[in-house]
Amino acid sequence: MTKTLPLSALHEAASARFGPFAGYSMPISYPLGVMKEHLHTRSDAGLFDISHMSHIEVEGLDSGRFIAHACPYYAGDQAIGTGRYTYMLNEKGGMIDDLIVSRLSENGYLVVANGACAEKDLAHLQSLAKDFNVSVRHRPRIFLALQGPKAAEVLLRHLPESSALTFMQVLVTDVSIFVSRSGYTGEDGFEIAIDPGADAVAFAEKLVNEPEVEWIGLGARDSLRIEAGLPLYGQDMDETVDPLTAGLAWAIPRELRSEGGYIGAKAIAERVEVGVARKRSGLTPEGKAPVRGGALLYGSDSDDASEIGVVTSGGFGPSCEHPVAIARVDRSYNIGDTVFADVRGRKLACKLQKLPFVPHKYQRGKVQ
Amino acid sequence: MSQVYYTEDHEWIRLEGDEAVVGITDYAQEQLGDIVFVELPEAGSKVAKEDPFIVVESVKAASDVYAPVSGEVIAVNEALSGEPALINSGAEGDGWLVRMKIDDVAQLENLMDADAYKASVA
Structure with a gap:
């Protein structure tokens, strides 16, 4: 069954063309067309509905240790209010999924995962969680990306606190909204998560009604991220590909490449030793x-x-x-x-x- | 007046004597979006009805165009190599793809006319 995005009515009103992706009927393009949507994002600001992405909350006394076990980095040392690109590995060093993990509080982390991997990731993390004092749960949210050189000035009008953020910093204004200065286009921009409901719809409408902003579909999201050299899970890497081969070893702290307690550490150390083909x-x-x-x-x-x-x-x-x-x-x-x-x-x-x-x-x- | 036929695969074919001009429909170009490349056959190549003989590439994907009839490609639209977006701006005009010599005009009989095609994509 293909799922419908919570903001689907907005996309229909914008005459989007839909196609299946990650189990959702997603806007692929709008009447502007992929080419102009792409260029508009680079020159002005584009709004993407990326609610197919999965938000997983990890909370509990062991959350830092838990994330550092599931992902190859020092999660316990991660500054509160920052996000980090990382991934989960299997024992062979293959990639289960790539993620952005943000630390929201002393004992709270938010894992943003690929929509196509949502169930697999949740099951994996929940199974690992048995040995830790943590709770792992999926949180349904509306997730928007506002990207482009004019993204910051547009968002400033609606979320003044956002201007204080630099790349990969996150803001939790209250329990219902999460803002991160990040994206998947190579441009400056933000990713904003809001609990589903009337406020979220109104917020998306406010953004897209700004003169600088256009809805951008998955077609342009793909061409933008390829130009930016950003990998797509399932295409550029998967469970048979290790992060060294995928060009993503930079996300593992140097010391952890030769020795670590995270899942897949042994395989990574071997690859570092022997080299990849x-x-x-x-x-x-x-x-x-x-x-x-x-x-x-x-x-x-x-x-x-x-x-x-x-x-x-x-x-x-x-x-x-x-x-x-x-x-x-x-x-x-x-x-x-x-x-x-x-x-x-x-x-x-x-x-x-x-x-x-x-x-x-x-x-x-x-x-x- | 020349007669134009349409296929279920969204090609049009305009009969001019025993020759025909072939392209994709306006509906098809709209579905594909911005065309960035067209791979055309060489003039002189023989094609059979329903052979994939042309590839039209948008930013998103590559799509096959099928020969609406059997015959020989006698000319291709050279302008498309420099400006593939002609297909977007004039799919059923300047954005034509190839000129063919048709083996058997009777093959056109099963194709749709403009009204039937319009109804099929409505």
Whole structure:
């Protein structure tokens, strides 16, 4: 059964085109179209309904120790009021899901997880919780992302406290609203969670009625995040891919890469020791044809060329004005090398390129 | 006046003697969204009815276009390589895809006319 978003009526009123994603009927695009929605987010501000994402609350005396067991970082040392990109690993070092974990209080954390992984993540965390003094529960919320260079000035009008935040800081104004300066576009922006109900609907309407703001669908969300070099769980990584191969080892504190008590620590230490066969790279097709996820990569365009990698995400980058992709390639390949992507039986030349394609514009604030 | 036929797969085909011009419908371009690339067959290639013979790519996805009839591709719309968005602005005009020589005009008989097509996507 496909679920309906709590704000579905707003999207219908905005003439959204819907499609299934993560078990929900999601707005894929609006009448503006993917290209203009994408560009509008980079020039002004875009509002995304990302209520398909799962919010899991972890509370209890052991919550820090618990998160540090489930995720490879020092959760107990995480400053209250900050969020952090992390993931849950299986014993083999494969990724169960990637997450943003925010510390809301001494003993309270909020885990924001991918919608497609919601049930799996909740079951995993609840099963681990048996050995800890914590409660783990799903909290249904409306979740909005306001992204783009004008996001901050727009949000200031409605949530003045938000202006004090820098990148990856979070604000809990009261029990019903949660704001984080974060996003999935590479732009400055915010993610805002509100309990379902009339207030949430009114809040979304207020934001989208601002002159700088347009609704943005999942189509542009995908092209924006690819240009920003941000991974999508299920495409760029999954339970068979470890974070080193996925280019996400930076999220593990250095000391924990060789030794740690978290799930998957042993596998990670082994990978660090031995090295991984493949690594993540950006990929720029030289022609105009998009190279999409699943395309195999070869070292040359001859028929007997050996496979040296795979495209994990790809499409057209409206801000770049050319096709863009994220790939995994054999570790002997480097930025600037030419490889060949098999697209419908033709081998198209592509250059390995540093990520991101479009520079991040996060509001980082002062170095502490 | 030339007759235009439509397929269930959202192609149109305009008969001009024993040749025909083929494209995707305005409805189809609207569903696909912004077109960023078109892979056209080479002039001279033979296609069978319902063969996927053209790929139209939007920002979101790649979609096949099926040959509405059997025949030979005699020309392609070269303008699309520089400006694929012509399909968005004029799917049933400047955004045409290929010109074909039709093997058997009788194959057109099972296709829809404009009114029937319009009703099918309403």
